[in-house]
Amino acid sequence: MLRSVWNFFTSDPNVKHEDRRETHARELEPPEKKSIDSIQEKTVKESNVSCPSHHLTTAAHSVNVAEDVSKANIKKQTRWSLGGINIHLKQYDKQEEDNKCGAGGQKSEQFEDKDKIKQQLKLLFRRLNLSPVQLKPQDFLQVTSPSMQRHEPCEEENLVHTFIQRLLMMDYRARYLPIKERKHKVNTRRKTGSGAWEGDAFENIFRRSAPVEEVNKQHSLHPMDIQMAALLHSDPFLRQLMVTKLSQCQYALPLLVPSPFNQKIEFPLWTFRQIRKSWKSYEKNIGRNQGIHEAETPMVAFFRFSAISTSKSQIINTLINERHDTFFHRHCRGSSKSCVLMDGVVEIAWYCPSGEKTDKFTDCIAFCNLHGDAQAYETQIKILSEESSINVVLLPDLDKSDKSMTIVEQLYNNPKPLICLLTEDECVLTEMQKDKYKIGLKDRNKSDVSEELRRTINKCLSNTTSNFKLSDLVKHSGIKIDETDRCCKKGHEMAKQITALLENSELSKIKETFLPCQGKLWHEWCLKNKELYRPQGNNIEMHSSQKQMEMCKIREQQRERGLSTFMKLFIEKLDSANANEKMYFLKWLGFFLDEYTLEDLSTLHLKYDDKWSKVLHLKKKHDKSEQLKVEQTQLEEMSEEINAATFGLEHLLREIGQIYESHESGKKNKETTGCQFNVSSLPRLAAELMVSGYPMELMDGDAAHVPLIWVKAVLDELIKILGDKRVFVLSVLGIQSTGKSTLLNAMFGLQFAVSAGRCTRGAFMQLVKVSEELKNHFKFEYLLIVDTEGLRALELAGRSTRHHDNEMATFVVGLGNMTLINIFGENPAEMQDILQIVVQAFLRMIKVLLNPSCMFVHQNVGDITAGEKNMVGKRRLQEKLDEMTQLAAKEEVCDAECFSDVIKFDIKTDVRYFAQLWEGSPPMAPPNPRYSENVQELKDSILSHASKCNGVTLTQFRDRVGDLWNALLNENFVFSFKNTLEIVVYRKLEEEYAKWTWSLRSSMLEIEDKLHNRINNRQMHKVESRDLEQEMAKVNEEVKESMKVYFEEHKEKEVLIQWRMKFQEKIEHLHGDLVRDAKRKLDNISHQREALSKLDGQKTLHERKLLDKSKELGFSLKQKHLDENEMKIEFDHLWVKWVSELAGDIRPLEEVNIVNDIFTILGEIHEVALVHERLSKFESINQMTDFTIYVNPIKIFGIRSTQPFVLPPEEQESVKNLVQSIVRGTENQVKSKSVAKMGYNKSYIQEIAHFVKTNVGKHKCLHTQYEFKKEFTVDLTLFMCKLAGERFAQLHQVFREANDPLMYLEKKKPEYFSVFQGFCRGATSAAVFGALICNELKEPILQSVYNKTAKDLAGEMRTNIPAFTGNRSNLEKHILKKLAEDEDFDSFMEYILYPRDHFEEFIKAEVQAYVTRPNSSALTMIKVNIRHKENSIIIAAETATAEVLSKRWDANMWLDVFSCCLKDELQYNKEHLTGNCCQDITDFELLNEIVKKELRPITEELNKGLTNPSDIKMTMFRKPPDEILIEHFCQCCWVICPFCKVVCVNTMEDHPGDHIAPFHRNCGMNGMIYRGTNNLSLSFCTSAVASDRSFYPSCNPDRRVLWKEYRTASPKYSSWCITPDLSELPYWKWFVCQFQDDLESHYSRTFKGSGTIPNNWRYFTKEDALESLNKYI
16 A cells, blocks of 8 residues: 555556656646635635544645745756646546535535545645655665755755655654744734833733634644655665664554555555564573564554543553654654644554563563544454454543444453553553453553553463464455565565475585585685695696696586576576566565574574683683583584575575686686576676665675686676776775674665674675766765675684784775774774784785775764763874884884874874664664764765765776785785786876877977988088977977876876876987987988088089080080980990090099908907908807807816816806897997998997907806807907998998999989980970989989888888787787797797897888788878879979069079978989079970979889889888887887896886786796706796795805795896786797797706696697787786
8 A cells, every 4th residue: 555555646547658748847837826816715715624534633734835836936846746746646536526526516525535635645745845756775875965964954855865864874863854944924913102012911921813824824744744755655675674774763663554545554564574673581581583574472452532632652652662752642853733644554563672670571562553543444443453462542531322432342342451541530550350451541640650551461461372473464354465566476486486495405504405606615616726826836837737727627516516406596587587576586585595594593593602602611711621622613513504504695696606607717718518598697687786786795705705707797797787987985894793784784775784693794895876966076976885794703613813804904995995994892902903904904005005095983982972082082092003003014014103104094083983873772772863973974074085086997996806806815915916907007008108209209200301301402501409399399299288188187097197207207308319319310411411522512513514515415416316326326425535534533432341351450359360260160159059169167266077068058048148139239330330321431340349349248157157268259259240241331332322423423324315315306405404303303202202101101000000009018919929820939939038139020020011011001102102292393393483483583593492492302402403504594484394294204103113012122211110110119128027038018118116027937938947957947937926935046046035035136136026926828838838849959958847847738729828918918
């Protein structure tokens, strides 16, 4: 019925949802003035009609309708809800209309009463702002405005929400909410002219005032109307929760609820299902804890007949709890005569004895109270009188003929005891006949009456065996049971079907039978997992491999156990049910499981308590006998038995998690899981439950382990459902059973388990939404609450409490943005224990750069209002915190003197004192309202702190769970912690950094190209730094702005802030370096230009002469009309003569003999004979693997060795590295010399010889003491000089071709022939010179196109080639993929031993492949750039022509303007054309047309030469694209790991923080061996640092250092961050197995003994290796 009453108002099957809005709008149109007057008139008339059956007074009708209607537009939400009520009442009106009218068309009095009730309800719901949509628990599982109000008077429209919020906080004062008063006119009396009041005292005091018009009065809302309206308006789940909270507040609960319209009665059995009551009989000394719906207790029923002056509810309260109003009565605050919804309602409350002598009753008793005049409610009386043990009636003086006497007679004649309370009689307790009593109430002391009534009830109960059971009410006809709802029945059936499988099962074996995956197997897996993270033995990898295999077997056993029928059915029901059915199903299942286990668990707890008392007794006696050991053993066995018998929903969800994890493990190992359903859907089911408000297990309390795979999968699904929302994580820590869960439940309306037998084990998380109205106040959308098991709670299992408590505290503190530290009482020892654990956890957070906050909650503190005492307590707490900080700092090895050194903490605001939870002694004590106030104050403080915090995203929370737990699995948390969030954010930052640096580099390349052309075009002679800075200014500002936006607007800006300064500095340094480097290059070009100016002048002079001669010859032969062949013969004859004449003035360039220079210079440094001797022996020095022949051992005094000396492998590698380093250095020196521009100089060879000698001299031995022979230095110098000499010879030839006058002139011969040919054929000077200009531009066009294409290609490749799209780590991933795909051992070793060389070669190969591939975009790019240059030349010609014509300039000026326009585009020298040779050009328009005409064939010829990718000449690029990309990617950190030689992946050379690598590799790949053996090391440094093994650092081979203390070995070790990581790393395991023979041959060592390769390594395939790269990089 509770639901049906509201449905009566809100359900109209004839009105569609879409139509209701329009109807609402029509209903809500403000009535005209006339309508309002008519409403007022009607209301006044109706107010005079009484309603005796419901005791509705005129006050109930005196509502200011006019005021309410006129204010209809004030609040939109109010209008909507009222409109909805009006609409949905129409159907009822239509159905009732015919029945309402009598024969004469007049309405009957009965239906007039119904009209009044209906009108009252409409006004009530309107004032309470109740909309048709039912309230749900999720509406209150959120932070809303009403939940943040405390003492402020409440608006009427917010009353229901605020009432429910307060009720969920267990504040019994929710009934007495202060309501914001509406302003009314005050009726005042006038004074006389003399200032005296009119009339005398009697008249003013006692004279009756004229009645105030009823329409101007509006009575306050009755508290019970608010409560009943809230219940009516709630869905079954919220209603159940509310009734449960009412019970906790020791309030009476609705038992039978009649509809005010049709008198149908509903029995809300569902709402009682969750309530449990505990009581203890003093006489029997037996305690009971039972679901109240199944409890069999005596029941005393109270009735009232007719109107009486005594409050029946108040009398019942004196029997139950004199200090608490269990039943609301007329004298309670807020009571009025205007109650609408309580008449006919039967409420029930239970008295539960505490087992003390002072108990009023010896056993649990139910008290039922029928509200209103009993004669009007026959059904209620019938039910109650049948079910009651005793009937109590309150009677006025009645006539025998009174209707009520008929019912009283029936009760009197009933064999059940009857007690009559006579309101108009003064008699004392009188027994009228057996079990029939009467007590007078008139003018009697209430305490005396209460005592007489109590004694009478006890006496009657002693003589009766009649008991009442709540669930038995369903047998009565004429009432509706709320559990007949379709979804409720469906959920009940599903739950019953599942729990039927448990019948006849032994409770201690129930988990093992039905939940096989989470018991012994799961606990064994957890133990193996912890052992995996703490490797032992010589062969760490073999140990880890064995543990992993054992864990895989356990997972396989879990899969073999398969799904029990129970779990299969549970998952099917969970997946198939709709939302409501699912909620009912889970509720029913929870109830049934509790019922199933409760009795046995209670017995076990009693036995455990008895055994625990014996153990304590023996400990107090300091008894160390065998008996104590036996008792303790039995205690632990009982503990395990209790654990095995505990069976709830959390265990079913845990089993689902284990099913998922075991099948995921099977998929990972490529095994068939054989599962009959989609396992991948299980996390979604759990995530949906979490969204609906169910707590989700984060840490398994029984195994003390986080099921990481399952938790991450659930959180991933949660992210899919909600999005990657930001959450504020609030966690709680405290001693067991100190009210942590109760505190969270009260604060946020949660439902964490709080009963004594069901203490929280492990950790649970639950979401609390931030309402839409408050989202602007916070930077997150949800609170994520983490409830934890109590510290020092593991005595039951006998495990190491201290270690577990530290683990739990560290985990919970690390997860939370804020942690509540819950302290119970004022026990110094307990405080000290928890404080030391907590402080240590916060110290760890600081060391791993996490910054949580905390608040202390000091519960159960007496007299918390005493400010002085609070300050003393805070001072003591501060002192204790500081003391614990010092102790914890010693244990964590860090400097901290006081708690404020560890965390930002204000003792004045971050410590809260709480009153005790109960107001009196349980079980009858209500919650202390001061406790609820404290909870609200704490909540406000938490939300105030939270409003300043960004929280974390769900993705970050997921990663944080993994980071913390993986670190906790290792013994050293701080050493092992790896902040995934920071790693991810830093990698993204590096990618952005790569973009910023590319922007600067590509911009500078463009500027360099432009200024390079200007210098060569003699348009610029010197470049200043400020010029370059100005050119770069725009791009530099864009990069700075991009950085600012990234650091200030990124969602992880709090994490990024730590690197901002460093990256800004690096960008500034890069900008400065680029400017300096560009200036140096351009200065070199200027210097070269100046150095070659004399040579250039000679070339220009000769060119002019040849041009004049060609022109003269052409003119002279113009009339002869020679053909092509004749012209060529004539020109060739004269060309030889001209060049011979010029040759006399030219000094040819000197020939160079680089080989001779090498011998000469080496002969000066070394012995000449030795140099000549080594000429035929140095060639293969860079290919050698054994350098023993090149060294001599340094003999130690007094020690002689008979064994031949052999250079150890590690020394061999050291020498090989030296050779490779010198090779790379020599190549760099060769690149740095401008031989192609300036020519060769023998000083270059001298520098290289000196470079080799210096580096050889600096080489240091690792372990073995030796020195290099002279032959090594000579051979190495010869090799390097030969390498450099060959390159110098090639470059010098390029220089000669460009600068030797005779060679240069010979190259220019075709151009002069074309000039001669033009003039010979009669062409004008403009035509000839136009063609000459175009012909001379051919090579500059091509060169400038190549120069521009290099930069464009590099930029395109950064976008299109996957290896180049990200940062250096991404590039390395693709290198590793290529290596695996090629399976070439030598390439692998080059990568391992010479990573930088391999990186550069990879980039070159990728660029070459990209450029030369079919359909290469390089060709298109080059052709586009050719077209661009063509357009630039045409524009330059047009500009020059326009300028010359407008200013009447000559041809020299045309050339000046033309070349000036092209100064940035390409290199063009016009000097040889200036002077007299072109003075006869006057037709500049013709010259312009000739340039356009002759330019097209040239560009077409260039395009024809580029038809295939192979036509692209890589040597044409002044700075090739591969070199550009090498500079971009390889100017980074190249520091290698001192163990495995993996390269640091940081993008910056001088990066902040430690060197890092995403994953390390097998140390044996680098030649590392086990000391004293010939066995290559199998260890990965990331697993070795988690062990207790030692190593011997290369810098001090005699010193033994623990792996986990590797940073102490030397600076090169301390600069690396190597966190323990037991990941499988398939890539390098596959490599070791694939190339085992090659590695053993390469190092002349074996993988045997301690280095034996585990068998499971050989199962990894190349596909596994490639797949792992995406996971780890």
